[in-house]
Amino acid sequence: MEEDSHVQMMINEDNKMPCGQEIGNDDRTNEQELEGVLVGDEGEKPKAGMVFYSEEEVRNFYNNYAQRLGFGVTKISVKNGNDGKSRYFSLACAQHGKSVSTAKDSYHPRPSTKTNCKAKINVTAKDDGRFIIARVYLDHNHALNPGKVRLRCNKALDSHVKRKLELNDLVGIKRSKNFHSFVEACGFENLLLTGQLRLRFGDAEALCNYFYRMQNRNSNFFFMIDMDGEGCLRNVFWADSRCRAMYESFGDVITFDTTYLTKKYDMPLASFVGVNHHGQSVLLGCGLLSNQDTDTYTWLFKSWLACMLGCAPKAIVTDECKAIQEAVLKVFPDSRHRLCLWHIMQKLPVKLGGLAQYKMIKKIFENIVYESVQPDEFEKSWAEMSIEYNLENNEWLKSLYADRHCWVPLYVKWTFWAGMSTTQRGEGMNAFFDEYVHSKTTLKQFVEHYDNALKSKVEKERKADLASFSSTIPTITVLSIEKQFQNAYTNEIFKLFQDEMRGLIYCNVSVIKREGPMSTFEVTESVVQKDGIYSEEMNYEVVYNETECKVQCLCHLFEFQGILCRHAISVMMKEKMNEVPSHYILERWRKDIKRGYTFMENAYDDYSNNEQRHRSNKLNPLFHELQELGAESDYKCEVLIKLLKEAKETLLAIDSSCETRQINQVIGASN
Template sequence: MMFDSIDDAVIYYRRYAKEKGFAVAKRTSKKGNDGVVRYVTIACSYPGIKRTKSTNPVQLKPQTKTDCKAQLRLSLCPNGKWILRSMVLDHNHGLSPSKTRFYKCNRMIEPHVKKKLELHDKAGIRMNKSFNSFVVAAGGHENLSFLEKDCRNHMEKVRRSHLREGDASAMHHYFLKMQADNSEFFYAMDFDDDGRLKNVFWADARSRAAFKEFGDVVTFDTTYMVNKYEMPFAPFVGVNHHGQSTLLGCGLILREDTNSFIWLFKSWLACMSECPPNAIITDQDKAMKKAIEIVFPNARHRWCLRHIMNKLPKKFKGFKDYESIKFCMKNVVHDSLTKEEFEESWGRFIKKYQLESNEWLLGSYDERHRWVLAFVKDIFWAGMSTTQRSESMNAFFDKYINKKTTLKQFFEQYENALAAKVHNETVEDFNSFNSRISCITIYDMEKQFQSAYTLKKFTDFQNEIVGSICCSLSSCKEHDNFSEYEVHEDISHREGQRSVIFHVYFNEDNNKVNCKCRLFEFKGIVCRHQILVFIHRKIYRIPDKYILNRWNKNIKRRHTKIRISYDNWSLKPEACCYEKMCNAFYEVANLAVDSENAYKNVMTHICEMKK
């Protein structure tokens, strides 16, 4: 036989081997005096004598060497073609045509599959799910020309090629690209004396615009780790008009010390035009606390209530009255409506369980203005008591990042995560525009909030209307320019139902209503006790000052007008050609699928084009 090239000979022998049930490889080649390859041997992949390298006789690795002699030998002819000079067809091992797809020489990933794998990786789709999609499309594993391992190897190779410049350099190029696309993109990088990257902060144009809308209250948490480098991911998270978490910038820091936090907070402050947040929620980190006092001296700083209460098992698990101590402390913290009530209840709690010398409780009491609800509910916190917003943002990023994620990949996936957040907000904007929740009362105040608030925030208000069923006015005291109402609310309790008294103050001059529960101050939602007083006073339309722009669905938010650009593969020339061809193929398939003649005609043309 004659072949135009060695590659043609390898392809031919490989096709033969696939039918018979073995694997082949190009084994040897010999050059002539002129330096040109003139002799080539293509052989079965089982040649050679098996050798054992392991020194442990009970941990031997499987061997594939059988010293098989099956082979083809070819030589170069004067006309440039290759001729088959000799061959051995017999093998000294078993053959299995049904298993040949597992041999490496028969495994091949087509270019379009590689593109899909890379797109799936960018979209954050895990490899097992990505591979299963190919299995389903092919009608079974046996119809695929590659294994899941081949897909993983391909993506590892792609990722390694991305990292040739180095992560810090690639990150810098990414920042420059984003800034060139939109001058409002902000970034800062902090290097040590040796030029190594220490800390980094960035915020895209949309996050900066969103801060102007929702930057009054921010949560900050560093418990999430980019595990490959163990650099804490530090997102600044706010709450949008739907009650969703929104990203207001983020950083990666090398160490969780005061200097790193000071650098990060100053970078964020510079990004936000030197406008600090009104309030910030963090955990009890001392370095973080010190940095906030330096960079945000006028911001109200509070600690995550859940973090503190979760420490109770650790602090009191060994106590005989542990369950009772835990239950009592939670009641003191959650049920005290005023500072005075807390001080009184706390004193009884300490005395009852003889905890006067407990250092953790003493320290917590000294910082009570940072975490006890009665001390913090006097200002707006968008309803947040914990850093759960930051933690939910971390959990959200988990869909896109794993422990092997490099910094370069992290920024690519950050864009995907941000795009998903933008999409979720856009969907909620549409839902609030396109649909509404029916009113359950006849009062105009409910219609006010129905037409003004987003669906989520209208639901919060409606819950307060429903909750007013459990409330009753018991007394009213008239003063010079205001009335004091006593509202009793029946509350479900672990030990049964109990009645709690709330004092509501109504000013007749300006229709201002203040409630002891401070829900409106804390969450921006009129409480059930205020609603009851309004109805009692026959004020069925609530004053505009109680309808916050922050939750209003009718306001055009500036951050929604910001264009965000992504480094999309589909913008590249070869990708455009590929997409156009695919779309054309799909269009033809749709036209031909209902006709047997058309189907055969199309397939004939495709086969000719493939040749």
């Protein structure tokens, strides 16, 4: 075989074997002498000439190497002999090869993981059962991500799980909704719960046991207990170490979720939820409440603020509730407070459904809320609706109008809300535990499965991190601006930016005036319905400051969501800008930022009997602090590197001496 001629054996000087010569089948003595060099060690790089004694050994060796560096592995170029056994194969980087798009819609291309990477090892199989690395290509043409790579698992489903999935299909339950059926195959606990959260016998004990267990795992676990005058439990708040660490990255905007305080659930659970760099919801704390008055919410908010070391969020979203509004004003006076529009729109049938002309009022109400562009336009239309339908004395509408700056889109769009939509119940506004809490879950059941819920969220984020790092959403234009965001943002956020790129074909730009560095443009956007029928034209004023390289659009999408709008991009193109200024690429949405909480151990795994994990848990906070200190300057970085290398040598010497003593003890006992 051609590849066999390229086998280069790594030998020592005494053997005098020339490079390129294979070890013969009858040369077992030399092979035994060389075995320590030839057989791949776990921490070693692949080298031509390494010898293994099964295909599994080769794969395990290369998989371990790939995980350390941060790339996936795939098997290619398999050649079998007449006996059906492998004679030659290659293990390559998972981004090997070129991607050929099969998407019918070129405006919605599918993610690609292929970069034509050449990194691989070629392996030949000998008749005597040896597997030898013939060629090695180590260089990758893409970034590597140590610690974030997940190797594919080909574990077959057992008959029980297969049958369960088949039954789910028969009754119409989608597999994507039956995560527990899949995790059984991979060894996770059943994550799906039944029931409703209620305070019953054993609930308090379960909660205390959970707090004790979590504090044992990590001393940064935080909880507060509120007792009444008679010493009875009234309110509880808690946040684990990961929640607290995530707040450093995603604490700019939070949602206070009160879904489980409604009559539908009849539960005392409230949660603080943020949005991560993929637009996924992340938990930032939980509370169990005995009441829904201002004092209770004030206690909870103060407890949460103490947990987060007094750092209030820049913006907070809550339901329309006077008690919550008063508590927010007391505890977070400097935070921008927004009422969830989705919750308000859900109340329309309850508050106005009894009116004779409800359908018409609802249509006008929605049009005023969603289509108003300027404040005077909104206020004029609201007044006309109130007079025409005799709604001036409706108390609910009067309170909404008084709070209009807290919920109407045109009033709140100046503030950054991390993509928490004003028009629907987006990801960030979902009840965080919806998959785990149902109509009859007791508090004891909830606490027992709380870790599973958090573990699932951690896993989703890791998968999204891996997808953003190892796959690329193809661009839909040749514009360098789109390429700039493709390289910077996570896949899910880049998709949102591509929606604006698609909208460019409906935009027409014209100059209104130019005064020195300031230019004002009018962007006319043709609004086309889903059926392709032209609807109307919308005009947006865009102001461009050439000196500061800043552009501001009347729609304020960038201020609201952190995504440049199609109108602003249209102006940039007209001004022949080939690159977006750095202040329009937010770190919050970037995929290449190493955030502190990702270095933490998973606090939701039970490792009570794992002493190594306990020791690792003690070391991780110190490592994180050292990393932050070392990153402050080049000098500190060099000092830290030197100290860590010295520490590594010391630890390796300790391991080596201990091993030597153990071997000597064994030899002495045998003598």
